[in-house]
Amino acid sequence: MKWEPVIGIEVHVELETQSKMFCGCAVDFEAEPNTNVCPVCLGLPGALPVPNRTAIEWITKIGLAFNCSISERSQFHRKNYFYSDQPKNYQISQFDVPVCHDGWIDVTVDGETSRIRVNRAHMEEDTGKSIHVGESGRIHSATETLLNFNRAGVPLVEIVSEADIRSAAQARAYAQDLRTVVAALGVSDAKLEEGSIRFDANVSIRPVGTEPFGTKVEVKNMNSFRSLERAVDYEILRQADVLDQGGTVDQETRHWDEGEGVTHSMRSKEGSSDYRYFPEPDLLPIEVTEEWRNEIAATLPELPSARAARYVGLGVDADSATSLAGSEPLMVMFESSLAAGAPAQVAANWLTGEVTAWSRRESTDITDSALTGQHVAQLAAMVEANSLSSTAAKEVLGHVLAGEGDPADVAAAHDLIQISDSGALESAVDQVIGENEDQFARLAGGEDKLIGFFVGQVMRVTGGKADPRAVTDIIRSRIG
Amino acid sequence: MPIEIDIAHVARLARIELSDQQLADYRAQLGVILDHAARVQELPTDGVAPTSHPLDMVNAFRDDVVSPSLDRDEVLSQAPDAINGFFRVPPSLDNE
Numbered sequence: 020m021k022w023e024p025v026i027g028i029e030v031h032v033e034l035e036t037q038s039k040m041f042c043g044c045a046v047d048f049e050a051e052p053n054t055n056v057c058p059v060c061l062g063l064p065g066a067l068p069v070p071n072r073t074a075i076e077w078i079t080k081i082g083l084a085f086n087c088s089i090s091e092r093s094q095f096h097r098k099n100y101f102y103s104d105q106p107k108n109y110q111i112s113q114f115d116v117p118v119c120h121d122g123w124i125d126v127t128v129d130g131e132t133s134r135i136r137v138n139r140a141h142m143e144e145d146t147g148k149s150i151h152v153g154e155s156g157r158i159h160s161a162t163e164t165l166l167n168f169n170r171a172g173v174p175l176v177e178i179v180s181e182a183d184i185r186s187a188a189q190a191r192a193y194a195q196d197l198r199t200v201v202a203a204l205g206v207s208d209a210k211l212e213e214g215s216i217r218f219d220a221n222v223s224i225r226p227v228g229t230e231p232f233g234t235k236v237e238v239k240n241m242n243s244f245r246s247l248e249r250a251v252d253y254e255i256l257r258q259a260d261v262l263d264q265g266g267t268v269d270q271e272t273r274h275w276d277e278g279e280g281v282t283h284s285m286r287s288k289e290g291s292s293d294y295r296y297f298p299e300p301d302l303l304p305i306e307v308t309e310e311w312r313n314e315i316a317a318t319l320p321e322l323p324s325a326r327a328a329r330y331v332g333l334g335v336d337a338d339s340a341t342s343l344a345g346s347e348p349l350m351v352m353f354e355s356s357l358a359a360g361a362p363a364q365v366a367a368n369w370l371t372g373e374v375t376a377w378s379r380r381e382s383t384d385i386t387d388s389a390l391t392g393q394h395v396a397q398l399a400a401m402v403e404a405n406s407l408s409s410t411a412a413k414e415v416l417g418h419v420l421a422g423e424g425d426p427a428d429v430a431a432a433h434d435l436i437q438i439s440d441s442g443a444l445e446s447a448v449d450q451v452i453g454e455n456e457d458q459f460a461r462l463a464g465g466e467d468k469l470i471g472f473f474v475g476q477v478m479r480v481t482g483g484k485a486d487p488r489a490v491t492d493i494i495r496s497r498i499g
Numbered sequence: 500m501p502i503e504i505d506i507a508h509v510a511r512l513a514r515i516e517l518s519d520q521q522l523a524d525y526r527a528q529l530g531v532i533l534d535h536a537a538r539v540q541e542l543p544t545d546g547v548a549p550t551s552h553p554l555d556m557v558n559a560f561r562d563d564v565v566s567p568s569l570d571r572d573e574v575l576s577q578a579p580d581a582i583n584g585f586f587r588v589p590p591s592l593d594n595e
């Protein structure tokens with residue numbers, strides 16, 4: 020049987036507000052355990068939650084960025100379940116009327132663009148953090164659990180896609196694009212490795228050409244885009260295997276095991292109705308009026324897709340434009356390079372090439388390097404003026420990134436300045452011609468391949484610092 | 500017609516242990532409440548917006564400002580067990 024995967028992605032984004040969602044405790048993950056807790060986020064009897072206005076503005080911003088409609092009136096619900104990282108025994112979330120609904124983003128894989136619909140984005144609160152202590156350090160053999168409630172009550176936005184995704188690669192592209200937008204909005208540091216953005220995938224398969232959905236499995240615990248793609252791929256193959264052998268897929272939650280490259284079945288999930296959602300009686304409805312919505316919309320930054328299109332308009336190739344627009348540090352450096360007068364495509368090449376490679380190699384953010392937009396513009400001007408070869412420019416860039424100084428100083432210090440002063444080059448050419456009169460006569464007589472010999476000799480005389488193009492021109496002028 | 504309630508299921512969700520007698524009592528009592536809700540549902544409510552809160556108010560927000568948290572020693576002293584600044588509880592994987 021040929022199977023078609025049907026995938027939906029749920030994303031949890033921790034908002035980087037100053038204080039928690041419903042109380043004034045600080046949002047600070049570096050803090051000592053259980054130092055940012057109070058009666059509200061510990062669920063002590065009688066404590067009353069009061070929503071953080073900034074969090075409501077930020078989820079609205081997220082919704083607008085994903086082309087969602089914003090509910091004029093929405094409300095909080097209690098989602099009831101027992102788990103020790105959740106002190107109230109319910110999570111304040113949203114149920115039938117989320118703040119944002121019915122949006123979309125366009126996702127491109129291998130040059131093919133698909134529109135992935137966003138079902139909803141709703142406001143909720145995060146849980147505390149558990150440490151499972153046991154001999155093996157694994158959850159199944161834990162002997163006790165230690166709890167830190169600093170994260171409990173941190174504003175959390177859940178963004179739920181429709182089941183519009185049809186491959187693991189597309190799931191990854193959707194997740195990456197979504198992260199890029201959230202990071203650009205400045206509402207979360209959106210770091211997968213720190214759990215401030217988390218992706219779960221709902222995966223099912225159906226025979227190609229059929230409509231009804233198969234049984235869906237929720238896959239969790241992917242902490243990189245690569246593991247998201249691998250986990251979805253694995254799950255598609257696993258389900259196809261089960262069905263091909265006449266079995267049935269269980270509706271369940273499975274955990275991705277990065278080391279083994281497989282998913283494992285976890286506890287069976289309580290059905291949706293078992294959460295006994297009911298309106299949160301301690302909280303009033305949220306009303307986002309058109310006026311408030313417009314105020315929030317006015318604070319939206321230029322989004323990555325629009326930014327990339329603008330860069331293409333400046334003459335940057337599409338791939339580089341997407342890379343620059345999708346990374347905050349690259350974007351900032353590119354913009355300041357342009358402002359300092361660097362040509363767009365030249366700056367784009369260096370930033371997506373040498374500078375990105377340096378950043379990976381050194382595990383250092385570009386924003387933490389010594390490079391400035393002024394440097395990029397200066398370097399470009401030196402290449403333009405032929406005082407640096409493009410190869411030497413890349414070398415200079417490395418030294419500038421390492422903090423050795425500005426491009427002119429670095430190029431001088433490393434003796435990389437190209438001689439393009441025509442007087443100096445002309446005397447070097449004449450000296451070489453004088454030393455090689457026979458070869459020059461043959462060149463002048465039409466043996467054109469000897470031009471390489473003369474350029475080489477001039478380079479030798481100048482210690483490799485002559486601009487080869489200028490040298491060639493001068494030699495030719497001597498023949499004529 | 501009385502509404503059927505799986506009272507044992509409800510009790511399990513709430514982590515409450517009930518005797519057979521209690522199950523029967525509560526089933527009957529909850530049934531009365533559900534019958535009442537069913538009667539309310541018979542009322543014509545077309546064009547009436549759902550009421551999620553008795554107060555006719557919206558948007559009671561707080562500014563995003565940090566206020567002091569509780570003293571950790573005092574917090575942990577209320578817990579049955581704590582260690583190194585953490586609450587300590589039995590292993591919390593749900594095995595049901």
Ligand SMILES: [Zn+2]
Pocket residue numbers: 039042043044055056057058059060061172
């Ligand atoms: Zn608190």
